[in-house]
Amino acid sequence: MKAAGTVLLFLSFFRLSFSLYRKHFFVTTFMTWEDAQTYSREYHDDLSTVNIEEAKLLSANPGNHEYFWIGLHRSPDNPEQWIWSGGEDEEIDNWDIDEPNTYTENCTIVRKYNSKLHNAMCSWTLPFSCMEVFEPILVHQNKTWDEALDYCRQTYTDLASLRSQMIMAEVINKAITSKTAYVWTGLRFLAGHWFWVSGHNLRYKAWSAEGELQCPARNLRCGALDKENNIWRPNNCEDKLNFLCLKKL
Incomplete structure (x- = not known):
């Protein structure tokens, strides 16, 4: 049994580590909080x-359910x-008005229409959201974009x-x-548009x-981060740059 959908991952969970990405997987199977x-x-x-932004994105998942579980619960x-x-x-x-409202409801749901949190009975059966956590890693090696992609996928994620x-x-x-002024990212131009290699828009x-x-020259179809000006720039895919990988924790 696999997750039915995947939503964007975002950064915000600073207590675990200096900087982490979270990737969420929305599961449409109904379970109790403990089973989820x-x-x-x-x-x-x-x-x-989740943070507030992630709660809103997860609320956009299709389906007729009004609520879904997240990992928040009473200590x-x-x-x-x-x-x-x-x-x-x-x-x-991000609690809704008058929430949490009782000591008998010890688990947390997100209400889809406003993305607000409610406490609920943990025995309810609802869809839910799982996560995987990643950390960005700067690799101090000079590689072309394709070489950097291969390295990240073989060594990290x-x-x-x-x-x-x-x-x-x-x-x-x-x-x-970084030892280079620009740093490779997962940004690529193919089939008439720019996209992230993770598949996200x-x-x-x-x-x-x-x-x-909109139509970069053939040698400018890989996206790099300009670390000095904090911007993205189309770059020659054959340039050898340091690069950023994602590491699964």
Whole structure:
């Protein structure tokens, strides 16, 4: 049994590590919170930890369900405290009005229409969101874009996708130590459009002043991060640059 859908991954879980990506997998099978946690830990990493932005994106998943589980639950040691499935303190201030509202409902759901949190009976059966956690790694080797892609996929997971302003800010901190002025990312131009090699669309964009080239020259079809100006630029795919991989934790 595999997840029915995948949504964008975002950066924000600073308590675990300096900078982490989360990739979410929406599961349409209805389970109790405990069974959903067991499933998530077997097939992914855990039930999802989310920020407000992630809650909104997960709420966009298709289906007629009104609610879905995330990893937030009441601490067994302190009924006033809410913690994530992995044991971290709750860091999201996204409760709906008058929530949480009872000490008998110890697990957390997201209400789809407004992406707000509600506490609920853990015995309810609902769809849920699992997550996998990644860390960006700067590789201090000079490789072409294709060589960098092969290296990341063989050694780690993939070339990094900079799909939000938060991710961009954290990756820039990593890129500062690069030995090259530009750093390869997972941005590529093929079949008439730019895309991330992870398969996600370009919603957030940080192009140079020239903007997103709609028909770049054949030698300028790989996307690099300009670490000094904090922008993306189309680059010659044969240039040898340092690069950013994603490492599965």
